[in-house]
Amino acid sequence: MCCEDMTGKCILLVEDEPAIRTMVVMALTRAGFETLEAGDAAGADRVLADRRPDLLLLDWMLPGASGIELARRLQKDDYTRDLPIIMLTARSEEDDRVRGLEVGADDYITKPFSPRELIARINAVLRRASADNLEGIFSAEGLMLDAQSHRVSANEQSLDVGPTEFRLLHFFMSHPERVYSRSQLLDRVWSRGAVVEERTVDVHIRRLRKALTPSGHDSLIQTVRGAGYRFSPDG
Amino acid sequence: MCCEDMTGKCILLVEDEPAIRTMVVMALTRAGFETLEAGDAAGADRVLADRRPDLLLLDWMLPGASGIELARRLQKDDYTRDLPIIMLTARSEEDDRVRGLEVGADDYITKPFSPRELIARINAVLRRASADNLEGIFSAEGLMLDAQSHRVSANEQSLDVGPTEFRLLHFFMSHPERVYSRSQLLDRVWSRGAVVEERTVDVHIRRLRKALTPSGHDSLIQTVRGAGYRFSPDG
DNA sequence: CAAGCCGTGTCACACCCTTGTCACATACCG
DNA sequence: CGGTATGTGACAAGGGTGTGACACGGCTTG
Numbered sequence: 175m176c177c178e179d180m181t182g183k184c185i186l187l188v189e190d191e192p193a194i195r196t197m198v199v200m201a202l203t204r205a206g207f208e209t210l211e212a213g214d215a216a217g218a219d220r221v222l223a224d225r226r227p228d229l230l231l232l233d234w235m236l237p238g239a240s241g242i243e244l245a246r247r248l249q250k251d252d253y254t255r256d257l258p259i260i261m262l263t264a265r266s267e268e269d270d271r272v273r274g275l276e277v278g279a280d281d282y283i284t285k286p287f288s289p290r291e292l293i294a295r296i297n298a299v300l301r302r303a304s305a306d307n308l309e310g311i312f313s314a315e316g317l318m319l320d321a322q323s324h325r326v327s328a329n330e331q332s333l334d335v336g337p338t339e340f341r342l343l344h345f346f347m348s349h350p351e352r353v354y355s356r357s358q359l360l361d362r363v364w365s366r367g368a369v370v371e372e373r374t375v376d377v378h379i380r381r382l383r384k385a386l387t388p389s390g391h392d393s394l395i396q397t398v399r400g401a402g403y404r405f406s407p408d409g
Numbered sequence: 410m411c412c413e414d415m416t417g418k419c420i421l422l423v424e425d426e427p428a429i430r431t432m433v434v435m436a437l438t439r440a441g442f443e444t445l446e447a448g449d450a451a452g453a454d455r456v457l458a459d460r461r462p463d464l465l466l467l468d469w470m471l472p473g474a475s476g477i478e479l480a481r482r483l484q485k486d487d488y489t490r491d492l493p494i495i496m497l498t499a500r501s502e503e504d505d506r507v508r509g510l511e512v513g514a515d516d517y518i519t520k521p522f523s524p525r526e527l528i529a530r531i532n533a534v535l536r537r538a539s540a541d542n543l544e545g546i547f548s549a550e551g552l553m554l555d556a557q558s559h560r561v562s563a564n565e566q567s568l569d570v571g572p573t574e575f576r577l578l579h580f581f582m583s584h585p586e587r588v589y590s591r592s593q594l595l596d597r598v599w600s601r602g603a604v605v606e607e608r609t610v611d612v613h614i615r616r617l618r619k620a621l622t623p624s625g626h627d628s629l630i631q632t633v634r635g636a637g638y639r640f641s642p643d644g
Numbered sequence: 645c646a647a648g649c650c651g652t653g654t655c656a657c658a659c660c661c662t663t664g665t666c667a668c669a670t671a672c673c674g
Numbered sequence: 675c676g677g678t679a680t681g682t683g684a685c686a687a688g689g690g691t692g693t694g695a696c697a698c699g700g701c702t703t704g
Contacts, residue, residue, distance in 0.1 A: 290565050291553045294546050336651060353559040374653055398559045400572035571662060609664055611680065
């Protein structure tokens with residue numbers, strides 16, 4: 175029913191141009207996604223018959239039935255209604271954008287696009303679509319956090335972090351790639367209504383970094399000057 | 410908060426002359442827009458207190474506070490800042506046009522105008538407005554800005570820009586194809602009430618350009634002599 | 645009960661980035 | 675060619691952040 179690989183999300187790409195197809199597949203693979211491919215609407219239907227991807231990358235112009243037609247059809251079917259769709263198009267006219275969104279696309283990318291933008295938009299849509307992690311197990315670059323057993327480990331090696339640092343790391347790993355101000359962190363990591371100096375966040379960031387330093391994972395916690403902190407597996 | 414009718418966009422018309430008012434309302438209704446009406450600035454405020462139209466049609470000359478005054482006030486308020494404005498005016502002088510655009514109007518129609526022209530301009534402005542990004546990811550010519558993760562990258566390569574430069578670029582990328590004077594940029598990019606020399610904008614423009622130069626994206630920030638600066642993906 | 649340990653929040657200090665401004669060079673326009 | 679607008683390098687002041695130290699309270703332990 176779903177893609178086998180439980181760790182990475184699965185993306186179905188429907189695109190007829192081979193050049194773009196290989197480029198996108200490479201970008202997706204490198205970002206840790208499993209990829210399925212189809213060259214036209216009929217191929218997409220065949221894939222969807224026995225697999226259920228987490229997201230659909232859909233070219234605007236396809237041989238035979240157009241992408242927009244396929245999107246409209248998927249919207250009608252209960253089975254595929256919840257499938258997030260990102261449209262790819264060569265045109266930059268806003269008319270197409272509007273029509274694409276009307277059909278039910280969740281986002282829209284204009285060619286040519288960079289792999290980085292593609293990944294960013296996919297992550298944004300997936301974040302919106304799926305709620306938080308079910309298992310409570312997060313991992314990034316060999317750093318693993320298990321909310322159930324309240325453990326943190328780096329490369330199979332158990333780490334020792336304090337309670338506040340654990341909550342902080344937990345929050346970060348469940349909300350990566352996003353900057354949070356000191357005020358926001360106090361709201362979401364500290365107990366509700368705690369009256370605490372904002373700079374206290376700095377100190378706990380430092381304690382968390384110190385705990386992650388031996389394994390080199392301290393670089394995952396990044397300072398964004400004037401804005402706050404961010405957890406990012408990416409450089 | 411928004412107009413109830415989900416299918417058609419909602420337009421607020423602020424106009425004191427009854428003849429024009431009925432003509433415009435008819436044209437809007439026939440084109441499928443929901444319309445709200447007000448006869449002066451005070452009436453517009455009352456409407457805006459509990460409704461949020463998608464676009465504002467604003468007469469230049471109004472009893473009491475003039476239309477331009479109202480527009481300037483709306484620009485200052487965070488709640489109404491992003492509201493697209495089309496100015497209606499009887500005069501055709503260039504000066505007025507410039508002043509209107511300075512105040513933040515998105516377009517400008519000279520009376521007398523045909524319903525067809527009115528609808529066309531409204532659609533154009535709405536298209537531009539809805540092109541605004543849902544997730545805070547902007548891209549142009551391979552340059553990408555992600556507001557959530559607070560990152561800028563050019564062709565896969567992360568860029569290092571300072572806080573003010575980031576805000577500046579963010580503003581530009583979310584309001585492309587439009588000239589902003591130094592004064593306007595100070596209002597909208599700098600913290601409110603900052604007392605800063607206008608030429609300071611030049612310096613930050615330069616710093617932003619310098620950061621974008623390695624990837625060649627500095628040409629996106631264009632100088633409009635005597636008017637200000639503009640972000641434009643093409644030429 | 646006393647001593648010691650741990651976690652936490654705050655402070656003070658140092659450092660470096662950021663920032664606004666100036667002065668001068670350069671480009672544009674009539 | 676003069677005057678105005680803009681580009682650019684440098685600089686001092688200010689502010690944001692990293693970091694070590696410390697006090698306080700709770701808890702365990704002897």
